[in-house]
Amino acid sequence: MQDLHELPKLRDSLSYLYVEHAVLERDKTALLVLQETGTTAVPVANLCLLMLGPGTSITHAAVGLLAESGCSILWTGQDMQLFYAQGCGETRKAYHLLRQAELVSDPQKRLQVVMRMYEKRFGHPLKPGLTLEQIRGMEGARVRNAYALASRTFQVEWHGRNYDMSNWNKGDPVNRALSAANAILNGICHAAIVSGGYSTALGFLHTGRQLSFVYDIADLYKAQYTIPIAFQTVAEGEEEVEKRTRQSCREFIREEKLLDRILPDIDGLLGIQPEEEGERLDDPSCPEIWWEPPQTVQAEGKWSL
Numbered sequence: 001m002q003d004l005h006e007l008p009k010l011r012d013s014l015s016y017l018y019v020e021h022a023v024l025e026r027d028k029t030a031l032l033v034l035q036e037t038g039t040t041a042v043p044v045a046n047l048c049l050l051m052l053g054p055g056t057s058i059t060h061a062a063v064g065l066l067a068e069s070g071c072s073i074l075w076t077g078q079d080m081q082l083f084y085a086q087g088c089g090e091t092r093k094a095y096h097l098l099r100q101a102e103l104v105s106d107p108q109k110r111l112q113v114v115m116r117m118y119e120k121r122f123g124h125p126l127k128p129g130l131t132l133e134q135i136r137g138m139e140g141a142r143v144r145n146a147y148a149l150a151s152r153t154f155q156v157e158w159h160g161r162n163y164d165m166s167n168w169n170k171g172d173p174v175n176r177a178l179s180a181a182n183a184i185l186n187g188i189c190h191a192a193i194v195s196g197g198y199s200t201a202l203g204f205l206h207t208g209r210q211l212s213f214v215y216d217i218a219d220l221y222k223a224q225y226t227i228p229i230a231f232q233t234v235a236e237g238e239e240e241v242e243k244r245t246r247q248s249c250r251e252f253i254r255e256e257k258l259l260d261r262i263l264p265d266i267d268g269l270l271g272i273q274p275e276e277e278g279e280r281l282d283d284p285s286c287p288e289i290w291w292e293p294p295q296t297v298q299a300e301g302k303w304s305l
Contacts, residue, residue, distance in 0.1 A: 016051060019051070019056055020052075021035065023056070023058075024059065026065045027041060029043070030043055031062055031065060048259060049071065050073050051187055053077070072194050072195065074187055074190065096198050097197055100199055100213075100270060103271075104203070104204060110204055114205055117204060118138075120220050121219070122138070122139075122142065153231070156235050157174075158231075161178070163176075163179055174231060176241055178227070181225070181245050181249050182226050184250075184253075189221075190211070192266075193262075196266060196267075198213060200212070200214050203215065217266060225252060229245065
């Protein structure tokens with residue numbers, strides 16, 4: 001694709017596709033998914049995220065098609081329990097990443113972003129004078145209330161969040177459903193973050209992991225999305241709970257237009273205005289201008305600030 005601006009915007013994309021035990025090939029502008037049950041042609045022009053589970057093989061041509069279409073690729077474990085690797089998104093500009101790095105590197109600016117994140121979760125401004133510890137306590141109570149409400153609404157017993165990453169089947173159905181739903185939400189947020197040119201590693205609340213910013217953003221939506229979906233899915237039956245949770249997530253994300261929200265929410269949290277983003281990048285292969293310090297003088301053959 002010669003013109004990157006012909007790519008669909010993230011908000012216009014489909015949500016995601018999870019595939020396991022298949023061979024993926026390219027057929028012109030479609031992705032062919034070859035499985036024992038047959039062959040499926042998947043149009044990728046509007047696909048936001050492809051999640052590859054165990055037993056998948058993908059050809060070089062298929063990866064090229066996905067890259068041309070701006071579709072992010074994640075390599076995951078079974079039922080998306082683990083994250084292994086990612087393919088890059090379609091953005092070619094670094095403005096968002098530079099802004100994110102500036103904010104996360106300044107303690108005062110970082111705290112302001114953290115406060116906006118909590119306000120986003122609560123849905124209202126925070127009272128002045130609250131400490132970060134007090135706010136975290138309020139957030140813990142909010143999440144516990146969300147679990148309790150979902151338990152009452154869907155008549156599903158709840159004994160707390162409990163899961164073992166090394167033994168997936170050890171968890172009860174609702175905990176497995178929650179893990180599956182959260183994996184979907186993390187994948188969608190991951191694709192949006194990469195699509196917007198942000199770093200998944202530069203988190204504000206979470207820190208020290210390659211997916212810290214993914215967890216920051218996903219936490220904004222869990223009470224509205226993954227918690228009710230998981231409890232409702234279990235209330236409808238405990239057979240194939242992970243598969244049915246993924247199907248419910250896909251439909252709910254489409255109905256609620258989550259992809260319309262993620263990038264604008266991130267821009268709002270980081271205080272980014274559209275007019276700040278600079279000029280359109282018509283030629284992605286064109287070199288950028290050189291960086292220059294704010295003020296320089298040449299003295300004795302050396303540059304100094």
